[in-house]
Amino acid sequence: MFRLQDDFYYTMPVHFGGxxxxxxxxxxxxxxxxxxxxxxxxxxxxxxxxxxxxLLTPEVYVEFTKLTExxxxxxxxxxxxxxxxxxxxxxxRDQLDGVYPLVLWENMTAPILTGREQTxxxxxxxxxxxxxxxxxxxxxxxxxxxxxFLTMNFEATTPITGKELVSMNAQMALRxxxxxxxxxxxxxxxxxxxxxxxxxxxxxxxxxxxxxGSLKWTEQTWMQNPTQYQIINSLAxxxxxxxxxxxxxxxxxxxxxPDARVLE
Numbered sequence: 001m002f003r004l005q006d007d008f009y010y011t012m013p014v015h016f017g018g019x020x021x022x023x024x025x026x027x028x029x030x031x032x033x034x035x036x037x038x039x040x041x042x043x044x045x046x047x048x049x050x051x052x053x054x055l056l057t058p059e060v061y062v063e064f065t066k067l068t069e070x071x072x073x074x075x076x077x078x079x080x081x082x083x084x085x086x087x088x089x090x091x092x093r094d095q096l097d098g099v100y101p102l103v104l105w106e107n108m109t110a111p112i113l114t115g116r117e118q119t120x121x122x123x124x125x126x127x128x129x130x131x132x133x134x135x136x137x138x139x140x141x142x143x144x145x146x147x148x149f150l151t152m153n154f155e156a157t158t159p160i161t162g163k164e165l166v167s168m169n170a171q172m173a174l175r176x177x178x179x180x181x182x183x184x185x186x187x188x189x190x191x192x193x194x195x196x197x198x199x200x201x202x203x204x205x206x207x208x209x210x211x212x213g214s215l216k217w218t219e220q221t222w223m224q225n226p227t228q229y230q231i232i233n234s235l236a237x238x239x240x241x242x243x244x245x246x247x248x249x250x251x252x253x254x255x256x257x258p259d260a261r262v263l264e
Contacts, residue, residue, distance in 0.1 A: 011117055027255035029070040031203065032131065034138065034154055035063040036213035037245040040238045045085060048102055048234065050180065052196065053087040056097065059244060060085060060235075062215055064140055064152055066130060067253070078108035079128035081142050081150065083235060089178055089196065093264040098176030098198070103231050105142060119199040119260050120181025124228060136211065138248065147224040149232045151216040154246055160208035172203040178263065196263040205251040213246025 002015045010018035042058035049055050061084045068077040082104040088097050105126035106112050115121040127143045136156040141148050160168060176198060183193040217236035220229040 011114065021258075023258050025258055027070070027072050027257055029067040029253055031068075031249070031251055031253045032066040033063065033203070033249040033251075033253075034065075034131065034140070034152060034213075035061060035245065035247055035249075036152060036154065036215055036243060037061045038215070038243050039241040041241070044238055049085060049087060049100065050196075052091065053089055053100060053178075056086040056088055060102075060238060061099065062150075062152065064128070064131070065253075073110065078106060078111060079130065080104060080106045080111075081126070081128055081152075084177075087178065089263055091196075091264050094198075096176055096198070096263075098178045100178050102235070115179075116181075118257065119177075120179030120195070120197040121177070121199065122180070124231075126228075144220075144225045144228060147218075147220060149218045149220050149225070149236075151218075153214045153216075154248060155212045156209040156248060157211040158209065160205075160210060160247075165205060165208060168208060169204050172205065175201050175203070177201055197260055198263050199260045200256040201254065202256070203249070203251060203253045205249040207250045209248045211246050211248070213243055215240065 004010065005018070007021050008018035009021055037059050040058050040060050042055065045058050045060065046055055063082045063084070065080050066077070067080070069075045070077060082101050084099045084101045086097070087100040089095065101121055104121055104123045105128060106123055107126060107128045112123040112125060115123045129140045131138050131140050138154040138156070140152050142150040177200070179197045179199055181193060181195050181197050182191055184190070185192045217232065219233045219236050222229055225232065
């Protein structure tokens, strides 16, 4: 009969076996990353920040990433769009600054399942187009069953080089991403598990461009997107007071999955 082994990790369906734990293992991939950040209303944004956190600045980070040559997917690829805010976690034991993802859309099942189960990142599915490029302009759209709900546009103006690129890489070498792993009880009455997870990540830019960025959210109806329309409409309701950053990066990213831990 099947029996769990202490030195393996498992995901469902468990009974087909797991993988032997390797504390030195890291997920690596090449990335094309477009981030557009904007200032919004603090009080409105705080509606979506758990009380265990402090919102550092009233900013929203919208980040498109195309990942390729992913080692754990046999050098496969997929796209994602993350919407996040800068926070400080104030726990009984842990106090640290990081990024709190409000939602993260991906266009592939495997990373959605592993990210939700292992690190509590709120991953859900959407169709995410590759960047369409007519230099210096870049654009992408995200949709669900034919209904587009987000468009990102970027016009590159200035390369980041030399000491500025070195400084950028120093800042991106380690990023504290904090997920909320929430599993409801059967019958949907309360939480079976509710914990905040530190998921350290890093990125190294080989090239970087700054420029002008814009975002357009399109509200959805229940019929267009019955499981996500509240998420989309909540984000669409946040005012865009001004764009604070627009940067396009080509480089490498590392996910330090074995170093993920529960915050207390």
